[in-house]
Amino acid sequence: MFLFALFALSSAQAATLSDGTYTVGYTIKQAENDSASMANDYFEKPAKLFVKDGKQELQIQMNHSKWITQFKVPDNGGFSDAAVVSSDSTADTRIVRFKLNDDLSKPLLSKIHVTVESIDYDHDYTIRFAFDEKSLKKAEEKAAPAASETKPAAGAAASGASKPEASAVKAQEAPAQKTQVSSATAGGAQASASAGKSQAAALNPQTGDPSSAALWIIVLAASVLCLGYITKTRKSGM
Known part of the structure; x- marks a missing residue:
């Protein structure tokens, strides 16, 4: 009855967690007692818990990744290497992810191999992850920013769409307008010249100058x- 109650409690806890991503704090303890392990400082807090269709997976970041050459978790009655999600050689970290078969109330047993070549340190350890269930909370999901679409008004859209065509029309019309203006100007000049000639012809068909006849008369009289005078002067001299 006790085992049945414990199993029911674990199932009830898993059932209460809806699908999503959670964060949970933890402490790494030694295998034989509740004292904190030196490996506690090698792991980043909190861990991430992924829940999907009642199944749970845990994701943990390890610091001093070069020192922790192996990290094994329970798998089908034994232990296997946790899957590496990512690693950063510059920051000396790596992130692992694995299935969590038991609920968070039970310590997670795991095995690590630590190698520090600079001090000739090489040892295997069995550690326990003790999770703080009170710290469990759903992670805030960052919503993807909505695409900002600025739809122009119908009139603006129509105007914008017609701008290239309007520019092309203007470009085509501009030479024509210039030609028309030039033609009109030339025509006006020709008309003015014709009118002037006609007026000059009306005044004096010979020279186009209305005062030319009187001028010729004056010149002729002066001559x-x-x-x-010249003839008279010569006669006097002789």
């Missing part, structure tokens, strides 16, 4: 007077 006659000058010629008479």
